[in-house]
Amino acid sequence: RKEVEQDPGPFNVPEGATVAFNCTYSNSASQSFFWYRQDCRKEPKLLMSVYSSGNEDGRFTAQLNRASQYISLLIRDSKLSDSATYLCAVKRTPGSARQLTFGSGTQLTVLP
Amino acid sequence: DAGVIQSPRHEVTEMGQEVTLRCKPISGHNSLFWYRQTMMRGLELLIYFNNNVPIDDSGMPEDRFSAKMPNASFSTLKIQPSEPRDSAVYFCASSEGGAGSYEQYFGPGTRLTVT
Numbered sequence: 001r002k003e004v005e006q007d008p009g010p011f012n013v014p015e016g017a018t019v020a021f022n023c024t025y026s027n028s029a030s031q032s033f034f035w036y037r038q039d040c041r042k043e044p045k046l047l048m049s050v051y052s053s054g055n056e057d058g059r060f061t062a063q064l065n066r067a068s069q070y071i072s073l074l075i076r077d078s079k080l081s082d083s084a085t086y087l088c089a090v091k092r093t094p095g096s097a098r099q100l101t102f103g104s105g106t107q108l109t110v111l112p
Numbered sequence: 113d114a115g116v117i118q119s120p121r122h123e124v125t126e127m128g129q130e131v132t133l134r135c136k137p138i139s140g141h142n143s144l145f146w147y148r149q150t151m152m153r154g155l156e157l158l159i160y161f162n163n164n165v166p167i168d169d170s171g172m173p174e175d176r177f178s179a180k181m182p183n184a185s186f187s188t189l190k191i192q193p194s195e196p197r198d199s200a201v202y203f204c205a206s207s208e209g210g211a212g213s214y215e216q217y218f219g220p221g222t223r224l225t226v227t
Contacts, residue, residue: 032214034214034215043203043219043220044155045218046215046216046217049213089216091214097167097168098162098209098214099160100214100216102154102155103154104154105155
């Protein structure tokens, strides 16, 4: 089992739709979770951190479910510009080690 | 503010040649990471430095790969000799280090093609 798993998609949704992605992690000691966005032929860019209480940034909502060991990303009122690959990242090791493990990404295409 | 800077952006070389990729992290960041991304294997961590010291190189595929960080503002990833299976996008990322945030910021990547 991979440490961090995502449904690769693709998710094809119409403009204005709400879409949600999940990312599961295998190590229950994992801490610090992130969602990154990667456009085609570009670098991953941090979209948002995921806090235990959940957090929202405009149309984007991230949540953490420690009991079931997954994080989620919800995009409301999706725009054409949201089309990208969304990567989750997990800091799996305790203490000061700073490595993140990335999922393989979920591809989203928002259709006009 | 300048982000992570990588050079070259594209590199095409023949099998057997030496390749050197360069990275300048964000000023003030103490941790630096080298990643490789391919369609098949996704984003893989190759090596991680903290305060210029290699902390985890378990992701370096084999002895043909080496990385250095001679100072806080510069790192290199070298492949010698290169092979076609090394073709990938190589990203450098940096983060604050110490007690700072674990968020990592990526450079634009070097697209390497080995023929």
